[in-house]
């Protein structure tokens with residue numbers, strides 16, 4: 454144990470011990486409104502006020518906020534085996550995704566990750582390229598019908614496009630006709646997860662409260678979408694790899710180990726997981742990226758210069774990724790300033806020590822990419838948007854400082870997919886269009902993802 458441990462005098466609170474500094478119960482109550490209105494900003498404030506390890510005064514459960522890069526690295530990577538996912542956040546998520554890869558804990562997760570990983574290998578995600586261009590061009594076709602200086606809701610456009618891309622790239626389907634309803638169902642389901650996480654009393658799923666009824670309707674829609682995806686696949690007469698390319702669904706259906714393949718419940722859970730995890734995340738990231746580009750004209754000019762020089766008017770493809778280094782740096786930096794997944798959580802299996810404080814077993818540890826990306830030990834001028842931090846010749850970020858996709862064994866399986874999709878989509882739009890803010894500064898609303906409150910209105914203008 455570190456010698457600093459003794460510096461905080463342990464105190465008893467209800468059934469637990471307080472082992473690290475943090476607000477008192479009274480201080481916590483006075484902050485509740487702020488915590489509900491702006492939870493991500495609240496976590497940053499907590500770090501500023503109480504330090505790198507903060508304990509919240511809950512009398513029945515030890516809950517810690519850990520923000521220093523070294524401690525984050527320990528929880529998520531170095532000592533990851535000591536931290537599982539049995540937390541309220543992931544238990545609520547499991548109401549929607551079941552035991553899919555994102556919410557599954559330790560042993561179930563290990564088997565699944567091994568089975569599914571090949572579906573995200575380099576070659577397997579190559580189809581993201583043409584699908585992204587096709588879907589982006591479809592969206593731009595709609596913009597073509599609008600006159601210059603029209604205001605569009607970028608958040609809305611990104612949400613729809615991201616869902617279509619996931620549907621096409623992973624499951625070889627347009628989710629056509631279903632996009633609107635499936636997008637809404639995903640959002641409704643996620644809203645309820647947040648509502649459940651924020652309410653001290655939640656009713657079991659079978660009691661027909663308004664929220665439970667909304668959840669049941671959303672799950673019905675998602676299950677319907679999964680069924681249609683599977684039915685469509687059954688109808689396909691061609692053999693994968695012969696008259697069409699292998700996609701993720703083929704790989705999921707073929708995945709086998711000594712225990713067999715994925716059963717129909719496991720298959721459902723994975724498909725819903727990928728719709729949920731691969732849709733709003735990318736959309737949120739693209740939306741904030743456009744806000745940052747639009748509000749930094751010098752960045753937009755450099756972006757335009759790069760896409761003009763590299764692409765010379767043709768559509769981007771996967772091979773362009775390495776040459777679109779400024780575009781990629783914009784995406785990386787936007788993910789630092791506005792990480793869509795602003796909070797993740799873990800449960801300690803055994804006692805540990807973080808930042809000099811004792812962390813008991815069965816404690817909840819909150820990690821916030823949002824707060825760590827704003828930690829002065831992680832980034833200089835953390836609040837300012839500066840894509841040059843991520844240019845190829847810039848130093849690699851120190852461990853634990855950059856975690857929009859998480860780090861360690863539970864790191865996002867869709868990272869390369871998301872980066873590829875984002876760079877190709879941004880570059881395709883920037884070839885022909887210039888965007889600028891049409892409203893005031895957007896207010897980040899941290900629910901499951903961080904999205905701009907009330908959407909993101911932007912002017913669209915043809916470049917010429």
Ligand code: HEM
Pocket residue numbers: 554555556566619726727730731732734735738792793794797798856857858859860862863864865866867868870871
């Ligand atoms: C910008 C886009 C994305 C962001 C910011 C993002 C963020 C994250 C984060 C932070 C985690 C780790 C959660 C934790 O440690 O508790 C994660 C895990 C995961 N993500 Fe993503 N994600 C993105 C895109 C995607 C896409 C496109 C897919 C699938 C198509 C996907 C599927 C998953 C899955 C399945 C996991 C769980 C992995 C595991 O535990 O083995 N994500 N993501």
